[in-house]
Amino acid sequence: xxxxxxxxxxxxxxxxxxxxxxxxxxxxxxxxxxxxxxxxxxxxxxxxxxxxxxxxxxxxxxxxxxxxxxxxxxxxxxxxxxxxxxxxxxxxxxxxxxxxxxxxxxxxxxxxxxxxxxxxxxxxxxxxxxxxxxxxxxxxxxxxxxxxxxxxxxxxxxxxxxxxxxxxxxxxxxxxxxxxxxxxxxxxxxxxxxxxxxxxxxxxxxxxxxxxxxxxxxxxxxxxxxxxxxxxxxxxxxxxxxxxxxxxxxxx
Amino acid sequence: xxxxxxxxxxxxxxxxxxxxxxxxxxxxxxxxxxxxxxxxxxxxxxxxxxxxxxxxxxxxxxxxxxxxxxxxxxxxxxxxxxxxxxxxxxxxxxxxxxxxxxxxxxxxxxxxxxxxxxxxxxxxxxxxxxxxxxxxxxxxxxxxxxxxxxxxxxxxxxxxxxxxxxxxxxxxxx
Ligand SMILES: [Zn+2]
Numbered sequence: 001x002x003x004x005x006x007x008x009x010x011x012x013x014x015x016x017x018x019x020x021x022x023x024x025x026x027x028x029x030x031x032x033x034x035x036x037x038x039x040x041x042x043x044x045x046x047x048x049x050x051x052x053x054x055x056x057x058x059x060x061x062x063x064x065x066x067x068x069x070x071x072x073x074x075x076x077x078x079x080x081x082x083x084x085x086x087x088x089x090x091x092x093x094x095x096x097x098x099x100x101x102x103x104x105x106x107x108x109x110x111x112x113x114x115x116x117x118x119x120x121x122x123x124x125x126x127x128x129x130x131x132x133x134x135x136x137x138x139x140x141x142x143x144x145x146x147x148x149x150x151x152x153x154x155x156x157x158x159x160x161x162x163x164x165x166x167x168x169x170x171x172x173x174x175x176x177x178x179x180x181x182x183x184x185x186x187x188x189x190x191x192x193x194x195x196x197x198x199x200x201x202x203x204x205x206x207x208x209x210x211x212x213x214x215x216x217x218x219x220x221x222x223x224x225x226x227x228x229x230x231x232x233x234x235x236x237x238x239x240x241x242x243x244x245x246x247x248x249x250x251x252x
Numbered sequence: 253x254x255x256x257x258x259x260x261x262x263x264x265x266x267x268x269x270x271x272x273x274x275x276x277x278x279x280x281x282x283x284x285x286x287x288x289x290x291x292x293x294x295x296x297x298x299x300x301x302x303x304x305x306x307x308x309x310x311x312x313x314x315x316x317x318x319x320x321x322x323x324x325x326x327x328x329x330x331x332x333x334x335x336x337x338x339x340x341x342x343x344x345x346x347x348x349x350x351x352x353x354x355x356x357x358x359x360x361x362x363x364x365x366x367x368x369x370x371x372x373x374x375x376x377x378x379x380x381x382x383x384x385x386x387x388x389x390x391x392x393x394x395x396x397x398x399x400x401x402x403x404x405x406x407x408x409x410x411x412x413x414x415x416x417x418x419x420x421x422x423x424x425x426x
Contacts, residue, residue, distance in 0.1 A: 044404075050314060126345060133314060
């Protein structure tokens with residue numbers, strides 16, 4: 001029997017990762033380098049938002065306190081979000097955004113695939129939809145990383161800098177804290193440490209083709225899973241939550 | 253006597269199910285109105301509850317497809333208009349929607365509308381990774397190239413024909 005409170009926390013965590021990255025990617029709307037990229041990043045953001053909605057809706061049902069997806073998405077405080085720090089980092093330049101997309105999409109592709117054998121039927125159903133969407137995200141990011149890595153001296157240099165910046169945020173994605181352990185034991189979640197070798201291999205393959213390599217990292221930044229965030233999340237939430245805070249209960 | 257009654261009731265329910273299906277199936281997709289929700293495979297099933305309440309099951313294409321809510325509302329309105337005010341529409345996520353569920357008729361309607369229909373066998377990585385060629389919906393040429401895998405709606409990709417030089421949408425595999 002799965003503890004409902006733990007399952008609730010677990011679903012929120014998964015939902016927060018998707019929602020916060022969705023919000024970040026939406027910031028590119030109208031600012032991307034080309035029209036096609038504007039559409040691509042907005043579409044990826046939309047996929048992530050849809051996945052977050054499914055997770056929040058289910059989280060609300062599990063919690064049983066009458067909170068719906070909107071209340072969970074818009075009416076929590078900063079320390080109640082447990083997304084990984086990598087998704088709340090500012091977008092930076094296009095190379096930064098694409099680097100994060102590669103790191104994160106490959107991670108979620110492996111994660112959703114592993115969740116296809118979750119004992120929780122709804123988690124399985126959400127994963128089965130998401131995994132097909134994330135395939136497109138992985139390919140989009142990988143193609144750009146190769147293009148930028150092999151592009152001009154400047155695009156290559158920007159990729160090097162972006163890899164430096166985001167590498168220290170990748171360790172947190174595979175952390176097995178108490179909640180992750182318990183959900184793994186209950187058969188709902190997965191052992192994230194098992195995904196890491198495959199992740200490293202796939203990232204190395206793309207970077208190799210791009211003429212880039214993963215920087216050496218001997219220290220990983222962490223904190224998001226316990227609600228300790230960078231200064232950037234608060235600003236993101238101000239914009240994200242504005243309408244619900246200004247007009248409580250507002251609907252379309 | 254009892255079994256005869258049950259038979260009558262189940263026949264009634266079958267008639268309801270069929271009428272509700274026909275009403276729901278005719279609802280056009282809000283983004284590509286030449287195809288219906290039945291053509292797209294979004295309308296999964298119609299069930300009739302023991303008390304006679306019809307329930308239509310619909311499934312979203314992409315997790316974040318903004319048309320999902322509108323489709324649900326329009327399907328419900330169509331069923332109610334057909335004489336079933338108590339009907340409900342429910343969303344199901346599993347099994348996940350795939351472009352393989354597009355009907356042959358739906359594919360032809362897409363092509364005639366100028367959207368290249370998806371390759372079949374979309375669950376295979378080969379189709380997903382764009383290794384198959386997409387024929388131009390305008391001139392039929394197989395000499396086409398992908399511009400972007402993301403287009404004006406979640407289900408479309410942007411292509412260009414190298415023969416007639418026309419750009420076109422491709423209903424991409426999922
Ligand atoms: Zn053509």
